[in-house]
Amino acid sequence: MRKILLCCWIALFLFTTASPASAQGTVTFGEIQTNYNFGDQAVFQADLNTSESVQEIVLFLEQPGEDTLVRPAVITQNSQAETVLDLKEYPLRPFAQITCYFRLKTLDGQSFESNRATFHYTDNRFNWDLLEDEDFQVYWYGRGITFGQSVLNVARAGLESAQRYINAPMPQPLQIYVYDNAADLQSALSLGLQNAWVAGHASPDLNTVLVSIPSGPQQQLELERQIPHEIAHILQYSLVGDKYAQMPVWLLEGTASLAELYPNPDYPRAIVDAVESGSLLAFDSLCITFPRDASGAFLAYAQSESFIRFLYRTYGTSGLSGLFEAYSDGLGCEEGAHAALNTGLDELEYRWQQSALGINSEWLVVRNLSPYLLLLAVLLVPPLAVGLTKRK
Ligand SMILES: [Zn+2]
Known part of the structure; x- marks a missing residue:
């Protein structure tokens, strides 16, 4: 299986940019060769010439948006510096440009570095x-x-x-x-x-x-x-x-979902169901993250798409740009909406429910009060009934 993988991807063997091997003092590195099976294992090797006694040799790996990784290297019988990296334990960022180099420290404290090598960590499965x-x-x-x-x-x-x-x-x-x-x-x-x-x-x-x-x-x-x-x-x-x-998740996912050429046909149904069961999600709960469960996440996407569609129709692209700008400025979820659209998030949500979902305010008030109305009925009906009975 591994042989097939080796044959089928031309970038499996990647070499350094064509710079000459570095020669510093009595330690000389050749070019670094990188050989990996995506998500499994990577091997980094470079020829090494040294007459010095080696105290330590390590490999540095730099990838965008991540801390630099330092892993130990060994000197093989073929006089090569070598690091074998377990990619399950130390995953590299998929499709990132990775930079690597060896660093050697001699027993008397001198340090030597190889040239830097770069490679594109493509999924070569x-x-x-x-x-x-x-x-x-x-x-x-x-x-x-x-x-x-x-x-x-x-x-x-x-x-x-x-x-x-x-x-x-x-x-x-x-x-x-x-x-x-x-x-x-x-x-x-x-x-x-x-x-x-x-x-x-x-x-x-x-x-x-x-x-x-x-x-x-x-x-x-x-x-x-x-x-x-x-x-x-x-x-x-x-x-x-x-x-x-810093952007609210409802803004990121809402605009992205609205851009889809084929809108998800199940989104409107999910929203109707949520309205009927009184389980619409509040947008201030969708600022930092979406629900982790599949059905909660699905409803969050559906609502965000509908909400952004409403905002686009009401305020246009410039209104949406204003939101991105306000949140870039570091404003909070509620405050950013107010700064960009002169209306708080709560108020926007309320208007969205009225305009896009056809939920009228009286119905919402009744629905929100329904548990209390029920409680009131339970408390009031027995005394009333007693009163009626006594009057007989
Ligand atoms: Zn997305």
Whole structure:
């Protein structure tokens, strides 16, 4: 199995940029060679010439958005510096540009470093095909070129759709990786069972999108749903940069869901059910995170999409941009809405319920008071009944 993997991915062996080996004092490193099986194991090796007694040798690994990792290295019988990294214990960021180098310390305290090597940590469990234009690089496996072209077409339409709601340029080229099924994607992201409903993922700082599109009659609809959604997340990052994490989740997921070319047909039903059962989620509970369970998360997406649609119709793209700007400024969930739209989140939510869901305020008051009305009835009816009986 491993041999097949070795053959099928050209980038399995990756070399340093073509710089000469560094020569410092009496210690000389060759170029670092990297060889990995995605999510399993990586081996880093470099020829080593030294006449010094070695006290310690380590490998440094730098990846975007993560702390630098330092792992011990050994000197092999072939006079190579070598580190074998267990990727299950020390996972690298999928599709990130990784930089690595060895550092050697001699017994008398001198330090020597190898040249830095960089490689792209691609998921080499699969044999990816590539189709690209000036905006997108589309990667997929196991399906023909027609599928790749469909992905590219949807990506172009999805970008147009997402830019209707998020006024930001897309960094080019955006890399889109299409997995065949959700399990392959989830294993690439090292997600546990609690995230088993995750189908797509964006790494905006890596300008990379991962989606999972099973073959079958739903294939095109899934493309039209997932790809514009993830492109929207890329645009949001382009708009607010590292303030992305400060944005309310209902704003991020609501605009991304609204950008979908094929809106989820089950969202309206989920909202109607929640209205009927009195289980609508309050938006101030959806600022930091969404519910972890699948049905709670589904309702949160459905509500956020409907809420953003209402805000877009009421305040336009500039209103949505104002929200992103206010939250970038560090304002809280309630305060940001007030600063951008002159209306608090509670009031916006109330208006959304009236306008988009047709819930009138009297009905809401009655519904919210219904437990108390029932209690009142229980308390009042027996004395009244007694009174009526006595009057007889
Ligand atoms: Zn999303």
